[in-house]
Amino acid sequence: MKSKYNKKLTKQAVLILAHKDLEQVVKLCEKISPYFEIYIHIDKSTFINNEIKTELTNMNVHWWSVYNVKWGSYNIVLATVMLMKEALKDDQNSYFHLISGQDWPLQDPLTIFNNFVNDQNIYMDYFKAKNTxxxxxxxxxxxxxxxxxxxxxxxxxxxxxxxxxxxxxxxxxxxxxxxxxxxxxxxIYAGQEWVDIPRDALSYAIKEFDSNKAIQRVFETSFCSDEMWLQTILCNSNFKDRINKDIHRYINWTEKNGSYPAILDEEDFDKIKNGDYWWGRKISMPISNELIKRLEIIE
Structure with a gap:
């Protein structure tokens, strides 16, 4: 049974980094937009046709295409920071979820929303970069x-x-x-870039990023800084005590369906059902279509 949606609750934002399969990104937005404010950065090198633009606009999705995002580049950080700043402009956004355009909710989106209504934890993977x-x-x-x-x-x-x-x-x-x-x-700390984070911690991280020029100088010429900048800021702050390293994301760290990590399919269903996951990646249609159908049945 789905949870009831309380319209009086403060809002939550989903921030999406997308670079391909925009039809799938639209379907993702259709799935979560009734409950979340959505902010998307689409890789500048990706063609966006008028139909996609219209569909995103009709769902009141906030989207930009500013940076050419290459794997491991600093532009990923800049695109992420831009989305975070845009989402923070809305004072009612109390919690923020950073996902990719190939992610998919593994629970009913309303259930995910309700999980964070009074949650002040930061869900972020981290470890020391040195000697890793x-x-x-x-x-x-x-x-x-x-x-x-x-x-x-x-x-x-x-x-x-x-x-x-x-x-x-x-x-x-x-x-x-x-x-x-x-x-x-x-x-220096590292970890997966995907994070679920409350407003006070994100506001602090963005202010520290903007004001700490040494952090900017170091990460703008680093490799895979998108997996380090936020961890480094928060793990060297009083917010570290509020970080939960269980990020509740299902990722199949094998090579399957021509991808590493694997593109998820129906073979992943039992592990997802028996686990405690909010988001899953990678999803790619049509390979993941049967998995998505089975997830909808158990919501």
């Missing part, structure tokens, strides 16, 4: 050294060679961008 390794690289290198992936496609063959080369050169000549900006490597 991905693909054989220490994550602190991604902040300590200089990268320019706003201009270069890190996933191209050239980008992969370039990345290895500039890492080698900067390690050899002992570049230390953190030391130059008077930041301790122990203060």
């Amino acid at each position: 390794f991905k693909a054989g690289e220490n994550l602190i290198w991604w902040v300590k050294y200089y990268f320019n992936y706003n201009q270069i496609n890190r996933r191209s063959l050239f980008g992969k060679i370039y990345h290895r080369l500039i890492l080698l050169i900067q390690r050899m000549i002992r570049i230390d961008k953190l030391k130059k900006n008077h930041l301790d490597s122990d203060a």
Whole structure:
């Protein structure tokens, strides 16, 4: 049975970073727009036809297409910060959910809304970047050294060679961008970029981001700074005690359906049903259509 929706409650905002499959993004908005204010950034390189624009406008969705968002680039941070600032302009928005355009609610959206009505926790994955390794690289290198992936496609063959080369050169000549900006490597945190966060914590994070020029200088030339900037700010603040590392997001960390992490399908249904998840990724239609149908039956 679905929960009742209390129109007197303060609003919540869903912030969406989208870069493809805009028809699916519209369906996502149709699913959640009765309960949430929606703010979307669509990758500037993505074509948006008039039908999509009309559908988003008719649902009163706030959307922009400002930044060319390459994987691992600082533009992801800028697009995210822009959405956060726009959502904070509405004083009634009390809670904020950052998701991707390939996410999908795994519970009835109203149930998700009601979970956060009186919740002051921050649901965010975090860990220290120092001495944590991905693909054989220490994550602190991604902040300590200089990268320019706003201009270069890190996933191209050239980008992969370039990345290895500039890492080698900067390690050899002992570049230390953190030391130059008077930041301790122990203060750098990382984690998944997706977050559910109350207004006071988000307001603090945005103010700190805007005022702390050292943070901006470091992350604007880092790799995958979208997975570090918010963690670094909040984990070095009094808000750290309110962070819950269980982000309630179902992600299948295997390679399936031609994707890593996997594109979710009906084989994931039992794990989702038996778990405690709010959002799931990655969803891709039509591969995920049967899963979506089965989720709708249990709502």
